[in-house]
Amino acid sequence: AQSVTQLGSHVSVSEGALVLLRCNYSSSVPPYLFWYVQYPNQGLQLLLKYTSAATLVKGINGFEAEFKKSETSFHLTKPSAHMSDAAEYFCAVTKPPAGNMLTFGGGTRLMVKP
Amino acid sequence: DTGVSQDPRHKITKRGQNVTFRCDPISEHNRLYWYRQTLGQGPEFLTYFQNEAQLEKSRLLSDRFSAERPKGSFSTLEIQRTEQGDSAMYLCASSQPPEGASYEQYFGPGTRLTVT
Secondary structure, three states: OOOOOOOOOOOEEEOOOEEEHHHHOOOOOEEEEEEEEEEEEEEEEEEEEEEOOOEEEEEEHEEEEEEEEEEEEEEEEEEOOOOHEEEEEEEEEOOOOOOOEEEEEEOOEEEEOO | OOOEEEEEEEEEEEEOOOOOEEOOOOOOOOOEEEEOOOOOOOOEEEEEEEEOOOEEEEEOOOOEEEEEEOOOOOOEEEEEEOOHHEEEEEEEEEEEOHOOOOOEEEEEEEEEEEEE
């Protein structure tokens, strides 16, 4: 069985500060990992994905994440927060090669202070 | 590519009533997924289809829930005899087959169900 743990249900940063959202996974096989962002009353938008190629993955809006097998982690970072980054962020895992269901973490709400 | 669409966006119903939601996936995607998201939680998998075949169902999908994808295009999710615990956002997603090595699921805007 797969699972995802997102440490910190709420993270607050100042505009221009580093964003770090934590994600740890558990999987019986090498996983594929995703970060999604959700704005209020909207669906989920894919930020980036890891599918066993480069361990450092760059996504949209300046976000990136690094897959660390030894730490079973896939933390999301952005060097400089912008007010528009305020949203809910979800880490998710799926099991190749079937790649059917996504298992999501509980989410982290990012707040950006001016 | 118009994205995944869902209808209605909001539904308020009384306990005990039946409701049906519709999802239209991205046209070339043969996989379609349903998830449920309660307030403050991550989405939870309910079921998925490959073309018209329903290949997996979560134990969350009680016998009051039924999903169909009759022609391998749009899908419907019906909840019979709704309960207050069914209040949630119901999300639909679609993807290409895994042979495309994409694994990306594209989500619709969701249907928010409120059971009073």
